[in-house]
Amino acid sequence: MRFNLRVKNRVAVIGAGLTLFRRRLLETPQEMVWIAASRALEQAGLDFRDIDCVISGSAPDAFDGVHLKGEYYSEGAGVVGKPHIRVYVGGGTGVFVPVAAWWYVASGLCRRALVVAEEKMSSAAEPHPQAVFRHIWDPLVEKPLNPNLIWIFALEMHRYMHKCRVSKEDIALVSIKNKRNALDHPSAQAAADITVDDVLNSPMLVYPVNRLDISPVSDGAAALVMVSEEWARRYTDNPIWVAGIGFTLDTTSWTNRELSFPVYVRNAAEMAYRMAGIDNPVKSIDVVEPYDPFDYKELHHLEGLGLAPRCGAAKLTREGVTARDGDLPTCPSGGLLGVGNPIAAAGLMKVAEIFWQLRGEAGARQVKNDPVTGLAQAWGDLMQAGTVIILRR
């Protein structure tokens, strides 16, 4: 792969905002976007009128039940008369939105961009929001088997456990850590102080996946303000720069590959590291928000990102390296397991967390290693899309 990574214009994040993440919110998608966007603008010191482009992301329209979701919710982001771009790569969308915003601002087309992500999963009420995922499978060779979404994760998790000799107890430690971290997050839906036994004794859904191995279904929105260097200097003394972006895709044929290692993350990470000039990610990345819709995914993704040796992330977790006060604070926000999983908004929440951590504004969640460089990552679709963003102060 060869990319033009020598882009002249620097792009900064100067504000972030979130709604509450909850199983059900009263607010409509438009209102949720309005709340998150207003909060991000407030932190940045801008007004909706100052924004010249809106970049947004959301998961399948079938959740909200409005089949022009982007055009529907974006009025809550003050879109009227402005270019609006909606991007989508399944669960990878939340990190893909600021990646897309980067290319619009870095190119010079947009100077002050509002970046929003939204999900209203509660609308897909019956029989369960998860039923929407019945329509992501290959319609001809997989859907006729009547699969549940959790099958694919359970199959990947069990392959990882088998290949890497990782136990369910080891994996449960991720859920415990993230739910505990989320106790300090004001938007959190699933914060809790739980034990390994709580995870192992929670309802068994698809072995090896128990209920508490999984993030919840959520409503929520997230927003960032991303601007050109010139504008960043006018608004703030501590802009957080986008140092690298990566996004790659594999095929939907997920049953034809070694599921124990996420190549889809590695490819995207390599792209982002090259752009950020990072040769040794373990040394360079001070704080990380890998995508954790399931607890094993945090381990899997740390390895894909090269932040843990292959099959070595469980050991780092056991030894406390990934704790908030460890050498590699991982999901200090509480992640999807703790804060909640309004799909696209959850990914963007991770980028917001890295932004606040690098600014030293994460409050009770602030990591102790005075971070300079942080990374957020998400994954999407049938084990195929990786999205990565690296921020630096």
Added chain:
Amino acid sequence: MGMFRLRGGTSLSDREFREIVKESSEPRARYSMTAGQAYSRFFEGLKNGVILGTVCDSCGMVFIPPKIYCPYCFRSVSRWVESSGEGKVFTAVASYISADVKPLDKPEIVAVIKLDVPGYRFDNYRFPGIMHRICNASDEDVKTQRIFDARVRARWLPKEKRTGSINDIECFEVV
């Protein structure tokens, strides 16, 4: 933020949610999908009790289910090949819930099966693999990981019941 008290949003309990719902709809869209060039022949094969694939001579990959192109070499595939209908369990799980999250009476064992194609060898990086049910294994076989690498063989529906579907293979059985 003006005349509405927005805070970060307004959380609703399940009961409150049900009480205030203003609109409930049940979109009914029936999709009728064509199978395309490669899958059409694949389903014909299943009707006849054969699992067909296509091979790319450039990289040696066999695609089951078949593709008309190699997505890794960006070229047309070279020819049709047949799986022996046997393979190895690559990973397996025990599902206690249905597609819409209802509890099942008996767990369903589901696996990714790495299929054998005589004359071809595959590493674990990329291989012809499909998802299907395993019919003669228990959740204990899954939990103990005994089932990993087990040899399995396709069990077919009786010929008159086959419709040209992935479900013409009733399941894979451990041999």
